Amino acid sequence: MKSVLPIGFGVALLAVWEAAIRAFDVPVYIMPGPLAIAGALGANFGDLMAGLWITLEVTAAALALAATSGAAFAVLLVQSRRLESTLFPYAVILQVTPIVTIAPFVIIWVEDIMAVLLILAWMAAVFPVLSNTLLGLKAADPNLRDLFRLYGATRAQTTLRLLVPSALPYFLGGLRISGGLALIGTVVAEMVAGTSGTRSGLASRLVEASYRLELPLAFACFVLLSAAGVAIYVGLDALSRRILRKWQDGSVA
Amino acid sequence: MNTSSPPIVSVERLTHHYDTGLTALSGIELDIAPGSFVSLVGPSGCGKSTLLRVIADLIGPSEGRVTRTVDSRRGELGFVFQDPTLMPWATVRDNVALPLSLRGSATEAANDALVRVGLGEFGGSYPRELSGGMRMRASLARAIATNPKLLLMDEPFAALDEFTRFKLNDDLLALWQANRWTVVFVTHSIREAVFLSQRVIVMTPRPGRIVADIDVGLPFPRPPELRLSHAFADECARVSAALSGSQAGAAA
Numbered sequence: 001m002k003s004v005l006p007i008g009f010g011v012a013l014l015a016v017w018e019a020a021i022r023a024f025d026v027p028v029y030i031m032p033g034p035l036a037i038a039g040a041l042g043a044n045f046g047d048l049m050a051g052l053w054i055t056l057e058v059t060a061a062a063l064a065l066a067a068t069s070g071a072a073f074a075v076l077l078v079q080s081r082r083l084e085s086t087l088f089p090y091a092v093i094l095q096v097t098p099i100v101t102i103a104p105f106v107i108i109w110v111e112d113i114m115a116v117l118l119i120l121a122w123m124a125a126v127f128p129v130l131s132n133t134l135l136g137l138k139a140a141d142p143n144l145r146d147l148f149r150l151y152g153a154t155r156a157q158t159t160l161r162l163l164v165p166s167a168l169p170y171f172l173g174g175l176r177i178s179g180g181l182a183l184i185g186t187v188v189a190e191m192v193a194g195t196s197g198t199r200s201g202l203a204s205r206l207v208e209a210s211y212r213l214e215l216p217l218a219f220a221c222f223v224l225l226s227a228a229g230v231a232i233y234v235g236l237d238a239l240s241r242r243i244l245r246k247w248q249d250g251s252v253a
Numbered sequence: 254m255n256t257s258s259p260p261i262v263s264v265e266r267l268t269h270h271y272d273t274g275l276t277a278l279s280g281i282e283l284d285i286a287p288g289s290f291v292s293l294v295g296p297s298g299c300g301k302s303t304l305l306r307v308i309a310d311l312i313g314p315s316e317g318r319v320t321r322t323v324d325s326r327r328g329e330l331g332f333v334f335q336d337p338t339l340m341p342w343a344t345v346r347d348n349v350a351l352p353l354s355l356r357g358s359a360t361e362a363a364n365d366a367l368v369r370v371g372l373g374e375f376g377g378s379y380p381r382e383l384s385g386g387m388r389m390r391a392s393l394a395r396a397i398a399t400n401p402k403l404l405l406m407d408e409p410f411a412a413l414d415e416f417t418r419f420k421l422n423d424d425l426l427a428l429w430q431a432n433r434w435t436v437v438f439v440t441h442s443i444r445e446a447v448f449l450s451q452r453v454i455v456m457t458p459r460p461g462r463i464v465a466d467i468d469v470g471l472p473f474p475r476p477p478e479l480r481l482s483h484a485f486a487d488e489c490a491r492v493s494a495a496l497s498g499s500q501a502g503a504a505a
């Protein structure tokens with residue numbers, strides 16, 4: 001079994017961690033051991049799940065928005081080289097700007113805190129879908145392009161029946177990256193926007209718990225968030241494998 | 254050959270330069286008679302593909318003129334590439350039906366084309382499920398699905414093993430004799446050109462030009478055993494001599 005080694009390593013690491021915490025008598029508000037974290041997770045399970053749900057809701061909505069808008073924008077850009085060279089640099093600027101620096105403005109301009117989170121997470125997630133899809137649209141087999149031209153295909157036919165299917169594996173590759181970024185974007189947005197009360201996501205609970213020096217609880221939030229990140233990646237990976245089963249060799253057509 | 258009907262393709266004083274400054278074709282004069290099977294042979298890089306693409310109007314000539322009596326938008330022209338060039342996301346039937354469905358015509362003819370190339374059973378398969386030879390058959394089926402007047406084939410069987418290539422040559426000849434499309438067939442194999450064609454055009458590179466135009470003196474139908482005959486060997490030798498003679502001339 002391929003998973004025995006990494007799992008064994010993880011368990012050993014946790015054991016060393018717990019043993020070290022006990023041996024050196026590290027106070028829990030500095031660094032909790034795995035057992036204390038598991039205890040906090042169990043004691044606050046319902047609450048934490050509610051927070052996780054809110055974070056995942058925003059993540060999923062941002063990812064869906066990034067996927068549709070990124071793909072649609074790529075299809076638009078590929079229609080004209082001039083359009084692409086005019087607009088693509090702005091997509092790059094959006095990508096390289098750290099979203100934390102935009103967050104304060106968005107918070108001022110947008111009243112609804114959920115909308116703020118959604119906008120920031122979308123900004124973090126949209127670029128990989130956009131750039132990958134654009135790459136895929138342009139990677140269509142040149143001989144097939146010639147064939148479409150030969151048979152007098154319209155621009156819409158060439159786009160829908162050749163370019164879009166050619167781009168699908170690239171789009172799915174971008175989506176896998178964007179999934180993780182949507183979660184990161186949501187988490188950063190929650191931390192900056194500082195939601196509170198019952199409708200607060202897991203990341204803002206993490207921040208609150210750390211302010212109160214409840215480190216086991218903060219760590220429990222952290223564990224759930226990274227598990228969510230892994231789950232999103234694995235889920236999107238499985239989805240893309242499933243969709244691409246009909247493709248030649250799974251990755252790129 | 255019927256020389257009285259006007260040519261289906263007429264190439265006059267054609268020269269083609271690529272953007273790189275390379276002259277791929279120079280001073281090409283060529284008339285293709287309707288219903289004929291013509292091969293273009295020559296070493297790699299002598300401009301065979303370029304000439305075929307100019308004939309198909311996929312690229313415009315830099316100088317000279319190409320006139321054709323076929324309209325590719327009406328499905329009167331079929332093109333077969335060296336690679337099968339199938340859409341991996343579509344079934345074999347949908348691939349073959351492409352030229353029909355793009356024009357909004359009925360796609361039943363695709364099934365008929367599949368039967369004609371011996372893939373009647375495989376319409377529902379995906380390209381990755383077929384062997385290399387079968388993919389090439391599917392590619393041929395797509396090109397003939399519209400019942401074209403002119404079939405342009407660019408080294409279609411070059412990547413196949415010899416057995417598969419012979420079988421496809423035999424089947425292509427049978428189809429041509431039954432349908433009498435005009436075929437322009439590019440190959441770098443002298444034997445393949447001689448076996449298939451009524452006429453072999455020999456080209457040489459730098460710049461690509463025509464150095465010989467040979468009528469093949471072998472009757473049709475051409476059974477597979479023809480490949481073992483002296484007459485076949487003699488015809489191959491004629492083409493070979495034209496090719497090497499021109500290269501010796503160029504080197505001198």
Ligand SMILES: Nc1ncnc2c1ncn2[C@@H]1O[C@H](COP(=O)(O)OP(=O)(O)O)[C@@H](O)[C@H]1O
Pocket residue numbers: 271272273275277295296297298299300301302303304461
């Ligand atoms: N798109 C292109 N741009 C620049 N040069 C090209 C292009 N296509 C082909 N060539 C060059 O033109 C010459 C003829 O090419 P080609 O027609 O493909 O020859 P063949 O099919 O006989 O091998 C070659 O030297 C090739 O490198």
Ligand SMILES: [Mg+2]
Pocket residue numbers: 301302303407408
């Ligand atoms: Mg070629």
